[in-house]
Amino acid sequence: MDSPLPAVENTHIERQFGLFEFIRRTREDQLSILVPDMYDRRLMSGRILGLRWFILNWPEYIEHVLLTNHQNYVKGRFSDALLVPVVGQGMLTSEGDVWRRRRRIAAPAFHHRSVAGFVDTMARSTASMLALWDGRNEAFDIAAEMTELTLDVITRTMFSADLGGEGSRVRQLMHTVLRSNRPSMLDLIGVPAWVPRFGSRSMRRAIAELDLIVQRILSSRRASGGDRGDLLSLLLAGRDEETGDGLNDLQVRDEIMTIFLAGHETTANALAFAWYLLATHPEVEARLHEELRDVLGGRPPEHADLVRLRYTRMVFEETLRLYPPAYAIGRAATGTDSIGGVTVPKGAAITIYTYVLHRNPALWPDPERFDPERFAPERAAGRHRFAYLPFGGGPRICIGQGFAMAEAMIVIASVAQRFRFSLVPGRSVQPIGLLTLRPKDGVWVTAAKR
Ligand code: HEM
Numbered sequence: 001m002d003s004p005l006p007a008v009e010n011t012h013i014e015r016q017f018g019l020f021e022f023i024r025r026t027r028e029d030q031l032s033i034l035v036p037d038m039y040d041r042r043l044m045s046g047r048i049l050g051l052r053w054f055i056l057n058w059p060e061y062i063e064h065v066l067l068t069n070h071q072n073y074v075k076g077r078f079s080d081a082l083l084v085p086v087v088g089q090g091m092l093t094s095e096g097d098v099w100r101r102r103r104r105i106a107a108p109a110f111h112h113r114s115v116a117g118f119v120d121t122m123a124r125s126t127a128s129m130l131a132l133w134d135g136r137n138e139a140f141d142i143a144a145e146m147t148e149l150t151l152d153v154i155t156r157t158m159f160s161a162d163l164g165g166e167g168s169r170v171r172q173l174m175h176t177v178l179r180s181n182r183p184s185m186l187d188l189i190g191v192p193a194w195v196p197r198f199g200s201r202s203m204r205r206a207i208a209e210l211d212l213i214v215q216r217i218l219s220s221r222r223a224s225g226g227d228r229g230d231l232l233s234l235l236l237a238g239r240d241e242e243t244g245d246g247l248n249d250l251q252v253r254d255e256i257m258t259i260f261l262a263g264h265e266t267t268a269n270a271l272a273f274a275w276y277l278l279a280t281h282p283e284v285e286a287r288l289h290e291e292l293r294d295v296l297g298g299r300p301p302e303h304a305d306l307v308r309l310r311y312t313r314m315v316f317e318e319t320l321r322l323y324p325p326a327y328a329i330g331r332a333a334t335g336t337d338s339i340g341g342v343t344v345p346k347g348a349a350i351t352i353y354t355y356v357l358h359r360n361p362a363l364w365p366d367p368e369r370f371d372p373e374r375f376a377p378e379r380a381a382g383r384h385r386f387a388y389l390p391f392g393g394g395p396r397i398c399i400g401q402g403f404a405m406a407e408a409m410i411v412i413a414s415v416a417q418r419f420r421f422s423l424v425p426g427r428s429v430q431p432i433g434l435l436t437l438r439p440k441d442g443v444w445v446t447a448a449k450r
Contacts, residue, residue, distance in 0.1 A: 015046070022048070029440075030328060030433035031355065038356050039367075043340050052348040054339070057360055059386035061339050062352050065331055066386070066394035075396075076332030076349060082435060083261075085200075086177055086207060088254030091399070092262055102255065105238035105247075106399065109158065109231035115402045118157040119303040122407050125152045126414040127300065133447060139424045141442035143272035146411070147171050150264035150271070153407055158231040158259050161217045170213060174265060176206040178435050214256050218249065231259060259400075266325035267404045269438045270390075271411055273323035274316060276429045276443045277370050279421045284372060288315055289450070292417050301413040309409055314372035316408045320390035322370060327355040327437040329392055354389050355437065363387045421445040 016035055017025060025032040038044060042058035056062050065073055074095050075083075083093050091102040108114060129149050148167050151174075155161050163170055180203040217232070227233045235252050239245065247255070278285045291311040301309070331350040338344065359367040363384075364374070373379060391398035398404070423429065424444040432440035 019048070031431060031437075032433075034353060034356055038353070039359055040361055043342060045342070052345055054342075054344060054348060054350050055356075056339070056350060056352050057357055058340070059357075059363070059384035062357070062389070063384075063386040063393070064339055065350055065352070066329075066389075066392065066396070069337060070394045070396070072333055072335050072337050073331040073350065074334055076330050078330045078349070085203070087258040087261055088250070090251075090254035090258035092258045101238075101240060103399065105234055106231060106255065109234055110399045110403060112402055115406050116303045118153075118403065119306075119406055119410060121156050122153050122410040123300050123302070123414060125149060125156065126411050130415065130418055133419065134449075136447060139427075139444050139446050142275050142421065142445050143268070143439050143442040144171065146268040146271040146275075147174075147265065149411065150268040150407065151260075154259060154263040155217075157403075158263065159217050159221075159256065160228045160230045160232065161220070163213075166213060170210065170260075173206040173210050174261070177203055177210070177261075178265065178438075180206075210257070210260070211253070214253055214260070217256065218252060232256070262398075263400050263403070265436055265438070267407055269325045269436055270316070270320055270323065270404075271408055272439050272443045273429075273431075274319040274408070274412060275421055275445065276423070276439070277319055277322070278315070278416070279423050279445060281370050284315065284370065285416075285420065287311055287372075288412075288416055292413055296413065296417065298417065301410050303406075305413070306406060306409055309413055311372065312409050312412050313405070314375040316405070316412060317375040317390075318370060318372040321358045321364070321374070321388060322368075323431055323437055324354040324358060324390045325436045325438070326390065326392065326398075327433055328353050329389070352389070355433070358388065358390075360387075418450060419447045420450055421447055 016022075017033070022033065038055065038057065042056075043061055044055040044057070046053045056065065075093060079093055087093055089098065091099060091106060094102060126149060129145065129152075148171050151170055152163065152167055155163050180200065221228075221232055221236070227237070232252075235247055235255050238247055278288065288311055291309060295305055295308045306313075329352040331352075333344050333346055333348045333350065336343065336346050344350070358364065361367050364387075386393055391401040391404075422445060424446060427441065427444040429443050430440040431437050
């Protein structure tokens with residue numbers, strides 16, 4: 001792939017700010033270190049407290065790390081420091097044989113046939129939320145609503161459970177975990193995760209309370225027994241092919257927490273940004289409404305509609321381009337490698353800022369523009385598949401991709417048929433890069449019935 005961009009720039013990102021300012025920024029909001037220079041470079045590198053760091057912003061280089069030479073890379077110390085304390089050694093964080101086994105056990109729950117079976121639940125949960133919106137005149141934070149909705153959907157579909165009155169508490173606890181869980185200098189220099197970090201007490205308390213909720217789901221399933229055909233049943237029945245052993249309670253807990261964390265906030269944040277973009281782009285909203293009228297004619301969406309809701313899908317895809325919830329994908333090199341002619345030493349950290357990649361002007365003309373037509377088949381044809389990575393790539397690609405796409409389309413189609421939203425003046429929508437990319441102060445809207 002030819003590129004008009006400079007091949008390699010040793011820019012020493014950290015030197016642009018000074019070390020302490022750089023560390024402060026990575027803790028407060030990682031987007032604040034993404035300087036304009038980064039967007040049109042293919043590879044940048046730096047050194048922070050002795051750690052070599054590479055930022056990749058070019059499809060071939062990224063393909064090399066995530067797919068072609070993925071054996072040379074592991075999730076690395078940021079994953080160990082930020083995710084392991086929350087989700088333990090689950091599918092998101094483990095490596096090698098443990099990861100392969102877990103992914104194999106869980107895979108049937110994410111198969112497209114299973115996702116098709118979840119669509120009814122997704123539509124019903126959305127309808128229950130909408131019933132509460134009728135007659136609502138006051139402004140509200142649609143980001144918080146999306147989080148509770150996706151939490152409800154993940155709990156019902158994957159664990160056949162109902163959080164009932166606890167939904168909003170779980171949302172708050174997850175919020176605490178996600179807000180207080182920030183990379184610190186200790187993580188950068190490789191101090192082990194068990195050394196307490198600033199702010200980790202509130203996080204530990206939140207995790208302990210979440211653990212109790214997970215324990216309740218688990219005990220109630222163990223008591224009722226039987227195969228419910230969901231992820232929880234697969235986890236409880238899963239056997240190691242070699243030893244024949246099942247997963248112990250801690251391992252099942254780690255997988256449940258993984259799916260709770262990975263399976264709701266990401267989709268919710270993307271949906272929140274979708275409502276923001278639709279509220280600020282009336283021409284896109286009008287086209288979306290036209291499609292919904294033509295395909296659904298006022299009835300709730302079903303699984304069979306998904307293939308026909310082409311523009312709805314494009315709207316969500318373009319939202320994920322501009323606001324990818326997993327805005328940074330991290331790896332660490334386990335051996336020396338070469339990327340684009342540059343030597344990557346063993347132990348080096350690699351970051352792929354999808355937020356930057358998706359705004360690289362050499363890949364995306366007029367990158368700031370919200371233009372769902374970019375995903376029309378004729379315009380997407382020929383695009384490098386590693387130029388657009390909201391769900392990652394290679395063997396560690398998101399297992400929930402099909403689930404998330406179906407859920408988002410069902411939610412957008414159900415909600416947009418009934419309501420239009422206006423942003424509340426004076427409440428700006430700002431993305432912030434913490435563990436995920438989220439709207440900093442939510443997305444405050446008023447709703448008008450259609
Ligand atoms: C819009 C929504 C979503 C986005 C943007 C997203 C993004 C991602 C990305 C980028 C990765 C790869 C991370 C890496 O390579 O380091 C990933 C992995 C993962 N995601 Fe998602 N995800 C979403 C929804 C979901 C859902 C709904 C579920 C579960 C129901 C889920 C479960 C997982 C799991 C378990 C992994 C780890 C897979 C592995 O390592 O084998 N995600 N996700």
